[in-house]
Amino acid sequence: MKQPTDSRVPPPWARPDNRWGPWVYWPMLCLSVGLLVWQVINGNGSGRILVAAGLILVWVCLLAANRAARRRRE
Numbered sequence: 001m002k003q004p005t006d007s008r009v010p011p012p013w014a015r016p017d018n019r020w021g022p023w024v025y026w027p028m029l030c031l032s033v034g035l036l037v038w039q040v041i042n043g044n045g046s047g048r049i050l051v052a053a054g055l056i057l058v059w060v061c062l063l064a065a066n067r068a069a070r071r072r073r074e
Contacts, residue, residue, distance in 0.1 A: 017069035017073050021063075021066040025063045028055075028059050029056065029059035029063065032052060036052035
């Protein structure tokens with residue numbers, strides 16, 4: 001019989017030091033930078049530019065958190 005899992009413990013694939021994270025975060029960061037450049041070149045409103053800049057901030061924070069968690073484990 002399968003043991004019940006603790007809901008506070010994340011599964012291995014969702015832990016902060018996962019190995020697949022950078023494979024997703026880096027391409028998404030590049031796409032977000034491209035989106036920001038596109039929004040600026042097209043002269044779109046500040047709201048759209050801020051959304052693109054916010055996306056970049058999210059991906060940079062995820063990359064930094066993943067790297068910090070992996071270094072702590074080593």
